[in-house]
Amino acid sequence: MIEIIGVTKSFSTDCSEVRAVDDVHFTVNRGEFVLILGRSGSGKSTLLGMLSGLTRPTAGTILLNGMDISELSDDAISELRAKEIGFVFQLSGLILTINALENVMLPTLFCPDYPGSDSRAADLLTKVGMSERACAYPSTLSSGEMKRVAIARALVNAPSLLIADEPTGDLDEATEQEIMELFRQLNREGTTIMMVTHNSDLIRYATHTYRMTQGNLIKSDGALSPRLTLEPRTNVNDKVSS
Amino acid sequence: MKMNIITLLTASIRNKPGRNLATIFCFAFIAANIFFLQLLFSGTVLNVDQGISRMGADHIIVGAQYTAHLRIGENPPENTMALVKVEPSSARIKADVMGVVGKIPGVSNVSPQLYVSTLDLPAVSPEPVDLFGIDPATDFTIQPWLQTPPDHPFGPGEVLVGSELSGKVGSQIDIQGHLYTIAGRLDPTKSSVDYTVFLNMDDAYAIASAKGIVPPSAPQISPGDVNAVLVRIAQGADSGMVKSRIQQPFSYSYVKVIQRHFSLDPASQEIKGLPGLLGVISTFVVVAAFPLIALIAAMVAHERQREIGLLRSMGAKRKAIFLLVMSESLVLATIGSIIGVCVSLVAFLLLNTMGLLQTTFQVSFRTPALYEIVATSCPALIVVIAIGSISSLWPAYWSSRMNPYDAIRGEGK
Numbered sequence: 040m041i042e043i044i045g046v047t048k049s050f051s052t053d054c055s056e057v058r059a060v061d062d063v064h065f066t067v068n069r070g071e072f073v074l075i076l077g078r079s080g081s082g083k084s085t086l087l088g089m090l091s092g093l094t095r096p097t098a099g100t101i102l103l104n105g106m107d108i109s110e111l112s113d114d115a116i117s118e119l120r121a122k123e124i125g126f127v128f129q130l131s132g133l134i135l136t137i138n139a140l141e142n143v144m145l146p147t148l149f150c151p152d153y154p155g156s157d158s159r160a161a162d163l164l165t166k167v168g169m170s171e172r173a174c175a176y177p178s179t180l181s182s183g184e185m186k187r188v189a190i191a192r193a194l195v196n197a198p199s200l201l202i203a204d205e206p207t208g209d210l211d212e213a214t215e216q217e218i219m220e221l222f223r224q225l226n227r228e229g230t231t232i233m234m235v236t237h238n239s240d241l242i243r244y245a246t247h248t249y250r251m252t253q254g255n256l257i258k259s260d261g262a263l264s265p266r267l268t269l270e271p272r273t274n275v276n277d278k279v280s281s
Numbered sequence: 282m283k284m285n286i287i288t289l290l291t292a293s294i295r296n297k298p299g300r301n302l303a304t305i306f307c308f309a310f311i312a313a314n315i316f317f318l319q320l321l322f323s324g325t326v327l328n329v330d331q332g333i334s335r336m337g338a339d340h341i342i343v344g345a346q347y348t349a350h351l352r353i354g355e356n357p358p359e360n361t362m363a364l365v366k367v368e369p370s371s372a373r374i375k376a377d378v379m380g381v382v383g384k385i386p387g388v389s390n391v392s393p394q395l396y397v398s399t400l401d402l403p404a405v406s407p408e409p410v411d412l413f414g415i416d417p418a419t420d421f422t423i424q425p426w427l428q429t430p431p432d433h434p435f436g437p438g439e440v441l442v443g444s445e446l447s448g449k450v451g452s453q454i455d456i457q458g459h460l461y462t463i464a465g466r467l468d469p470t471k472s473s474v475d476y477t478v479f480l481n482m483d484d485a486y487a488i489a490s491a492k493g494i495v496p497p498s499a500p501q502i503s504p505g506d507v508n509a510v511l512v513r514i515a516q517g518a519d520s521g522m523v524k525s526r527i528q529q530p531f532s533y534s535y536v537k538v539i540q541r542h543f544s545l546d547p548a549s550q551e552i553k554g555l556p557g558l559l560g561v562i563s564t565f566v567v568v569a570a571f572p573l574i575a576l577i578a579a580m581v582a583h584e585r586q587r588e589i590g591l592l593r594s595m596g597a598k599r600k601a602i603f604l605l606v607m608s609e610s611l612v613l614a615t616i617g618s619i620i621g622v623c624v625s626l627v628a629f630l631l632l633n634t635m636g637l638l639q640t641t642f643q644v645s646f647r648t649p650a651l652y653e654i655v656a657t658s659c660p661a662l663i664v665v666i667a668i669g670s671i672s673s674l675w676p677a678y679w680s681s682r683m684n685p686y687d688a689i690r691g692e693g694k
């Protein structure tokens with residue numbers, strides 16, 4: 040589904056040049072649950088930004104469903120984002136002027152053939168445990184609550200790829216578990232998930248784990264939990280249509 | 282409940298009431314200015330020619346003994362903007378002065394005025410009322426002040442009455458047993474004209490000879506006597522020069538010529554130049570307010586870059602962002618221009634009913650009809666909406682082109 044070939048992203052600041060992502064190669068197949076661990080500043084968020092076409096790599100190629108996204112028009116990438124990609128940002132990405140439910144419904148605006156029913160947004164809020172705060176404005180929510188609303192929003196258009204940048208960063212353990220179970224369920228239903236986390240306990244949910252250090256992505260094998268390696272991954276792939 | 286672009290738009294407008302009110306105020310200010318100037322000078326509710334014609338005479342020829350008896354609080358005629366009427370006096374001259382003066386080069390109109398008497402007519406006015414005779418055919422100073430254009434020439438047995446006198450057009454007025462029909466009412470002049478009944482010259486001679494009208498102490502009026510000959514000079518003629526030409530054939534002990542303190546020519550140019558002035562003032566207002574509005578629009582776009590980046594991450598296309606930013610500005614411009622037009626209209630109507638516009642501009646305005654208001658407000662609405670869209674073009678373009686990822690991280694360039 041995603042193929043990353045020699046992708047580099049560097050930023051030139053006043054004093055130095057930062058290579059946030061340095062010649063990364065990797066592939067994510069449909070139905071995988073990929074977890075990326077890594078220290079702060081290692082380039083994880085930058086990598087996710089490039090995957091969704093929000094920012095362009097300095098060098099290298101990103102293939103999404105076999106298409107080079109650098110060759111797609113801006114409109115085509117936007118459409119792809121609207122229909123196929125759900126994004127949970129590291130910092131709460133809610134629009135402050137509208138309430139939680141409206142935030143969750145917002146992406147349907149840009150998805151002309153929105154698949155869900157009218158109640159889907161409310162259902163998703165229930166799933167993330169936020170149904171009671173549906174009418175609350177983001178400024179009145181705690182950061183964990185905002186994160187959960189943001190997760191619901193990322194899922195409203197039923198994306199085939201969920202990109203989540205530390206989605207459980209602000210959550211207590213119990214809520215984190217609930218969210219991870221939700222992700223696992225989605226993954227089993229066919230959603231490909233790429234998630235960044237600092238919590239190495241979560242690798243048990245993943246089908247693949249990577250570590251990022253100073254812009255380099257390294258496949259992490261030893262850390263994979265034995266339970267997960269035993270999971271029948273083929274079943275997951277079977278469910279994926281097209 | 283459905284999510285739509287209107288929800289997003291109203292939410293973001295509601296969200297910053299202070300800033301949006303400031304923007305609306307700017308738009309309203311521009312619209313109010315343009316609309317007010319349009320009402321004043323576009324000719325919709327004002328007749329510029331009427332304004333000029335109401336300026337009265339350039340010179341008044343009076344008897345050498347003439348001194349103006351002024352009502353308290355009045356300006357002497359030499360200082361009023363409009364020389365409309367001679368003041369009551371017993372200094373008279375002969376009407377044949379007209380024939381001589383009418384032939385003088387640079388004179389375009391001459392018309393006589395006769396002061397008959399000042400009477401107490403409690404049924405008409407608490408103040409004493411002046412009786413005057415004018416010649417409707419040559420008169421150029423009184424009839425321009427008529428409230429409504431007459432439907433027939435002002436004829437025998439009819440009178441024109443000043444604004445302070447009671448009596449409707451078409452009704453009878455009783456002047457010590459002599460009955461006349463009110464043919465027209467005059468607009469307020471803030472001068473003795475407001476307390477005057479104007480008769481036809483022949484009626485004036487007739488009533489003057491009746492008993493008890495002219496006090497026995499005053500010299501009797503015989504046909505051919507007039508108190509003044511009002512003179513309008515030809516366009517471009519030199520007022521001072523014409524004055525000396527008028528005086529020349531007559532002895533100083535017989536007549537004197539009172540000249541208005543400014544000539545009509547520059548005044549008329551002033552009034553005719555007003556539509557041009559309108560353009561200058563409107564342009565100035567627009568030029569002054571435009572950068573302010575553009576600055577606010579740019580600030581708004583900058584402030585909202587994170588939000589716009591988020592919308593882009595959810596799949597909003599560049600066009601959608603562009604339209605979103607533009608429509609927000611358009612909504613504010615529309616609200617502002619409508620408020621501006623309404624405020625301006627209320628101010629105009631208030632000032633007009635209070636008579637302030639008339640004293641300031643020396644012209645009168647009608648109350649505009651609804652279709653005139655709509656038509657007159659069009660330029661203001663169009664200009665303000667144009668400013669709204671032009672000033673947000675760049676912010677809208679910038680918002681739609683910025684890198685969404687940098688924008689979300691708050692580093693949009």
Ligand SMILES: Nc1ncnc2c1ncn2[C@@H]1O[C@H](COP(=O)(O)OP(=O)(O)OP(=O)(O)O)[C@@H](O)[C@H]1O
Nearest residue numbers: 050052057059078079080081082083084085086692
């Ligand atoms: N727009 C930018 N301009 C300059 N430097 C940047 C920019 N974006 C990211 N960087 C730098 O790139 C590096 C990687 O940033 P990134 O946000 O991807 O890290 P991260 O792995 O997500 O860290 P964290 O776990 O703290 O979120 C950092 O050193 C950061 O300072």
Ligand SMILES: [Mg+2]
Nearest residue numbers: 083084129204
């Ligand atoms: Mg990060």
